[in-house]
Amino acid sequence: MAKFEKANSIGEWLDQRLAIETLKKVMNTEYWIPKNINFLWAMGMVLAATFGILVVSGIFLLMYYKPDTALAFDSVNYTTMTEVGYGWLWRHIHGVGASLVFLVIYIHMFTGIYYGSYKRGRELIWLSGMGLFVAFSAEAFSGYMLPWGQMSYWAGMVITNLFSGGSLEAYGLVEWIRGDYVPADAFLTRFFMLHVFLLPLVIIGLIVLHFGTLRIPHVNNQDGEEFDYAEAAELYKAGKVKESKVIPFSPVFLSKDVFVMGVYFILFFYLVFYHFEFAMDPVNFDPADGLKTPAHIYPEWYFLWSYEILRPFSKDLGLVLFAISQVIFFMLPFLDRSPNVAPASRRGLFKYWFWILLIDVIVLTFMGKLPPTDALFANIGLVAAVLFFVLWIALPFITKSEKKL
Amino acid sequence: MKELKIFGIVAIFTLVLYWGVEPFAHSQMHKHVDSHGFAYDGTADIAEAVTAEKNDTAEAKKVFWGDVSKISALKGDVAAGEAGFATCMGCHMEGGVNMGGVIPPVLDHAGAIYDKNYLIALIKDPAMATNVDHKYADTSTHPMGSIKMMMTDDQQIADVVAYMMAKKAGEVTTKEAFSEACGRCHAMRYAKTTQLGDTPTFKHEKDTLAHKIKVIDEQSLVKAYMGKLPPDLSIIIRARSAHFMETFVENPQGQMAGTSMPRVGLSHAGYEKVHAYMTEIGDPSKPAREALGPWVLLFFTVFTLLAYFWKRSMWKDHY
Known part of the structure; x- marks a missing residue:
């Protein structure tokens, strides 16, 4: 066992046991980011923040949601929207967030494609990022089932039907996925589980992996320039910040991230308060009805x-x-x-x-x-x-x- | 500045994307129906019959709406109309019972929420006025069809309508407007109303269940008459666009040819009341949203400004 001396402060006490000073260096003050970047490099943190917002709003919504085909629609549209204080706010935040997270994912993806940030050592960044895209897609789809409106039901019907494999006619597989011949209670409860438990867990795991994959190849920069990070870091630590090609993640890079997030949050909350309907399809405000196919069935924009x-x-x-x-x-x-x-x-x-x-x-x-x-x-x-x-x-x-x- | 240029490109692509999946897609997906400004003169009805190449029907409608406009020009006598209105009261009363499919609507605010021409048309020929004549080979089979035998004189019709416009008007709450115009067929469970009106609270479960059975019985009658149970309107305000709602209420056949929903003849003022009620129930957070919105945006504007100054101070020695 390591030898422990009396700590003079809480920080020191924690440092002895958790090495928080080292952690702070590794994760923040000496985590080096290239200086030659633009605001598109903040999209990762914007995504992390949006995911955070989705988790928090989701927790509040979860407290009143009832995963039961007879109760789900009204638990969302009546209980949450009418009887729960600020329930409408959390719901609109969750709905708008689910749509915007994909906008930012696409911007993030196309930024990576534009600057070539997926090769020469950065392959795993790209692959784990694509894994996140798939996990978010599954999360979005499973969440879309939960209000149990017309679009939930019919989207569930159409997408699960894809698993019949066309001429393979694998209807047994479709029934296995649905737990029934048509989307019904078993279908709703399993998608509920996926949405609130399994998929968020997968997403969190993939986010950790995604951050991890950045560590060794480092973040790309606007010119795709390769340089010696250790040397640039030494220069920075020696006080030659102007000459150095890097900045520390915290507080220098973070200060820009926070500013970009601020601009993003203005857009986000403008949409939440004044223009949320783009993210909440009108068709889904009709309760699910297996006997009435909507005139147009289409997925969310992403x-x-x-x-x-x-x-x-x-x-x-x-x-x-x-x-x-x-x-x-x-x-x-x-x-x-x-x-x-x-x-x-x-x-x-x-x-x-x-x-x-x-x-x-x-x-x-x-x-x-x-x-x-x-x-x-x-x-x-x-x-x-x-x-x-x-x-x-x-x-x-x-x-x-x-x-x- | 390079960053602003990049931001501009991202913003333009985002806006184009938005335009394509929202306004443009919706303009292509839905049938375009013009609003008539809640005027009822049969133009749309005649045009529909012409388009469907039902020449006899078109001719009959032309004659019918021509007569309506003649009656509309007559000067109605309010006092004489009161006597005529007594005929209506036989069926149109508080706590009425189902007659041939629906409970006749209460007319307490008819003058305030319905259009004058529409009321004239309705008394003259209910099936034609409601634009569901395709359901009735002989219009006297309309639940209100007997009115054609009871009120035959043009002047009498003008008098009764003049009476309603003068005496059955006055202040009407949004809820009254909704329940008189829509509530006999459409329940609104988020407002705890059914086809039988407000759901009372009972002390004993037995009475609650007994009331439920009465509601189910009433709904069965409406369903048998309409073909299906008309939808609950609790959050219809969020399920349909404002334009759809308006044009559908004006003339259900225009948006949904062949529907059994009758035209209810709301005036513009009447529709505003009904719309306000549906908004109160279907979108109750609207006032809270509008009150809170500016503050949240102000918060994030200040947040962003502070973040900008922080960023500037952090980066100032870096270039």
Whole structure:
């Protein structure tokens, strides 16, 4: 056992037992971040903060939610909204947060793609981040079931039906997932468990992993420049902050993060108070009714692009392509054959690849919500979906031919 | 500044994305129906029949609404109308019973919430006025169809309507407007009302259950008449857009051709009352939201400003 001396302060007492001084250095004051960054580098902390908000608001909502098909709808729409003090506030925060978290995830993802922050040692950052994207998607879907409105029910019906595997007709698997022939009580209670317990646990684990993967390769910078962190850190500690290429996470990097978060929170709470309806689909304010299919069934906006990849093709092909589109982003570090870590603007054809991909995903998103019965929209959707795969197939070739910078 | 340029690009893409999945998508998903400003002159009804190529119906509607406008031009005698109104009171009274599918509505505030032309049309031919004549081969089978035999004279109709507009008006609460215009078919469980009105609280469970059975019986009659039980309207205000609600109430057939929901003939003022009530029940946090919103935004504005100065002081020696 280590030898303990009398501590003169609580800090010292804790330090003897937990090494909090070392911890503070490792995690904050001597966790080095490159100086050459812009506000997009704050998106990680913005995401962490949004996740925190979702957890806290979720805990409050959980206190009144009743996972029972007969009670769920009114427990949300009546009890929480009418009888619980500020219940409406927590619910609107939770709803808006669930939508905005995806906006920030997408910004975070496309920032990573633009600056090439997924290769040469940073592959695991990208993979764990994609893992988080998938976990958040599952979390969003399971949460969407809980109010048990029309869209909850029908989205549950449509998405679980996908597991029948088209012509494989694996209805046994669908029933196993639902716990019933149709989405009903067993379905609701298991998605409730996933939403409030298992998936948040997975997300927290993945966040820890995601932070861990940053440690060794360090955060990328605006120019993809490689430099000696130890040397830059020594320079900083010697007081030459102007010459050093790094800043400590706390308080220098954090001060900018907090400012960006402030701007984000203004937008966030503007939406919570004045424009929450974009995040809370009107159709879901009709109680679930298995005998009445809504005129239009569509997922929340953040799933629309992959939904549109499912739609324009025949049943089996659509399913296969949909499945590929779900995992293709995982492959990015391996499909990009270029040796360069640099912003897309300096990377030849990749520059066009990036912007076409971004616009294509937005076009897919638009078409995913529009009624497929309109021939024009259906054709645009088909072209955009084909283009999506053409881009991914072309990626190794255009990056292979890229000149070394 | 480079950061502002990057911010601009992110903001533009975000706004375009928003435009595409919200305003644009919704404009494409829903049928566009024009509002008539709560005026009832049969224009929409005739147009619907013409579009459906039902020429006889279109002709009949033209004649009908032409007659309505003639009666509307007559000067109604309030005193004479009071006598005529006694005929209405036979069915339209407080605590009425179901007659042929629904409980006849109380008319205590008819003059305040309904449109004058609509009331004239309703007395003249209930099925035509409510624009559900497609349900009745012979309009006398409408639950109120017998009125056609009871009130045949144009001047009499003008008098009765003049009486309602003058004497059955006055102050009406939002709740009264809702329960008179909608409450016989639509329950509102978040306001604890059913087709039978407010749900009383009973001391004994037996009485609670007995009341529940009465409600179920009434709902069965409404259901048999309407084809399905009309939806509970507790949070309809959040389930439908303001434009849909308005145009649907004006003319249900316009938004949902073939629906068994009758047009109820609310005037603009009447609709505002009903709408206000649905908002009170379906979106009760609105006043609290509007009161708290500016303070929260002010807090985060100050927070952001302070954070900005902190950031500036932290970074000032770094470049």
